[in-house]
Amino acid sequence: MIELDGFDRKLLASVQADASATNQEVGDRIGLSASQVSRRRQRLEAAGVIRRYRADIDPAAVGLDVIAFVGVSLATHSPQNASRFQKLIKALPEVQEAHMLTGDMDYLLKVAVPDLKALSSLISDDLLPHEAVQNVKSFIAMETLRDDNQLPFESP
Amino acid sequence: MIELDGFDRKLLASVQADASATNQEVGDRIGLSASQVSRRRQRLEAAGVIRRYRADIDPAAVGLDVIAFVGVSLATHSPQNASRFQKLIKALPEVQEAHMLTGDMDYLLKVAVPDLKALSSLISDDLLPHEAVQNVKSFIAMETLRDDNQLPFESP
DNA sequence: AGTGAAAAACAATGGCG
């Protein structure tokens, strides 16, 4: 695990909110020169703290009007079952997030699809037929209040 | 709603996966010249299809070892209640996503915190004391299989 | 660890086919 000082944390907070800012702008914001921002940024990229840069796209603008969460329970909890299921969800393009959970649901998926028909077909044609899957429960997002996925940075 | 052709879709798929690629590199990938990539990109940004650019940071690298989902039920469903609650979750830095749902849970929050103590304190000190909140149910992510938040782009 | 200035790479426009 890499050591992060106050500048690193401010830098990370800045670029996770807006990666289109130039090193000069970031530097002005956090009190550092552009060259230092560049050097620190490279270090954080190499260390894997910054995993990648992405464009955040409005789902509705590309025809993806349904965001839903799908809770999945597996039939049995054998390692083979789990790995087969994990392979499946890594291959499904509609899946935006997939987490293995504590509690009564085994997995929680966040999916983006054009309409309810597509959600229904994802569940009926892709998830339920899979041997490892016992049952699924879906929750449709009527409204997304936040989806910025911003991590909080402690003050120290 | 803006019209998107095949090039736009390919461009979006490319920059959502990797926004650090130069226009030249994106152009090579999707079969377009750098200048055209630049023009189309500006159009997509202006239209709000590309909402922003962000750095994707590894939560564990900055000490956020617990990712959890918190389902929240509101006490009553008055508009005042809902708006007070929405204000609260927009102000909480630990919240990465917040969705209003169909089904038995009213809201689903995705949160990132340093440890279980912080999760417990978020629930006990911030969520439960709020007048609008009836009860919460939390699910801890033991393992995150995917969190790329990549939207699928249809082939046409 | 930091700055500032020079060199190299890139983005953004405009004109033309």
Next chain:
DNA sequence: CGCCATTGTTTTTCACT
């Protein structure tokens, strides 16, 4: 829409604290 040339920015490296 490709190609090319131009201009202004931006990143990166280097010399120097």
